[in-house]
Amino acid sequence: MGGVLSWIQSLFWAQEMEIAILGLQNAGKSSFVSVINNGKMDDDLQPTVGFNMHKVQKGKVTIKVWDMGGQKKFRSMWERYCRGVNVITFVVDSTDQKSLPSAKKELDSILDKASVANVPLLVLLNKNDLPDAMPVETILKTLDLNAIQNRDVSYFSISCKNIHNIDKTLEWIIKHANSNKDKVKQAQASGKRVSA
Numbered sequence: 001m002g003g004v005l006s007w008i009q010s011l012f013w014a015q016e017m018e019i020a021i022l023g024l025q026n027a028g029k030s031s032f033v034s035v036i037n038n039g040k041m042d043d044d045l046q047p048t049v050g051f052n053m054h055k056v057q058k059g060k061v062t063i064k065v066w067d068m069g070g071q072k073k074f075r076s077m078w079e080r081y082c083r084g085v086n087v088i089t090f091v092v093d094s095t096d097q098k099s100l101p102s103a104k105k106e107l108d109s110i111l112d113k114a115s116v117a118n119v120p121l122l123v124l125l126n127k128n129d130l131p132d133a134m135p136v137e138t139i140l141k142t143l144d145l146n147a148i149q150n151r152d153v154s155y156f157s158i159s160c161k162n163i164h165n166i167d168k169t170l171e172w173i174i175k176h177a178n179s180n181k182d183k184v185k186q187a188q189a190s191g192k193r194v195s196a
Contacts, residue, residue: 017061018085028124041161079113122173125157156172
């Protein structure tokens with residue numbers, strides 16, 4: 001009954017959620033934000049310095065998006081903007097094999113923080129339209145996503161340029177943001193402490 005009621009309520013009431021977009025520089029984080037916001041990639045995007053905040057409206061869902069700079073000097077700020085988000089989205093440049101070990105190190109570092117325990121993780125393997133994009137299996141093996149415990153984890157191979165799989169990423173984000181909210185509410189009702 002609760003599921004049906006939640007579904008009926010979602011038809012009438014607006015929902016709000018927050019997500020953080022992380023990843024190394026030039027992975028395509030701002031391009032992803034541009035695509036989900038405007039339906040197309042902006043070719044004149046400048047690298048994010050520090051962070052940008054955007055509000056994206058999708059139907060009755062308002063998504064507050066923290067687009068974090070990927071340069072080394074800004075990575076220490078990531079945790080601050082991940083506290084309280086509903087989903088962490090980590091973008092990887094599928095064509096940059098040399099950066100994969102650094103991407104794994106930064107991803108592991110943020111996921112080790114107690115403040116983001118249990119927050120769902122979506123990894124986006126961007127630039128799959130380019131001929132030198134690595135096979136998905138190679139990236140997944142290097143990032144070792146199967147070893148990540150105690151949170152929902154998924155990935156999509158995407159192209160911001162060709163808008164490939166962007167709709168699926170948004171569906172996943174909205175679904176898992178809502179399920180994470182429900183888990184937090186249930187834990188609070190039972191007296192358990194949950195970081196979200």
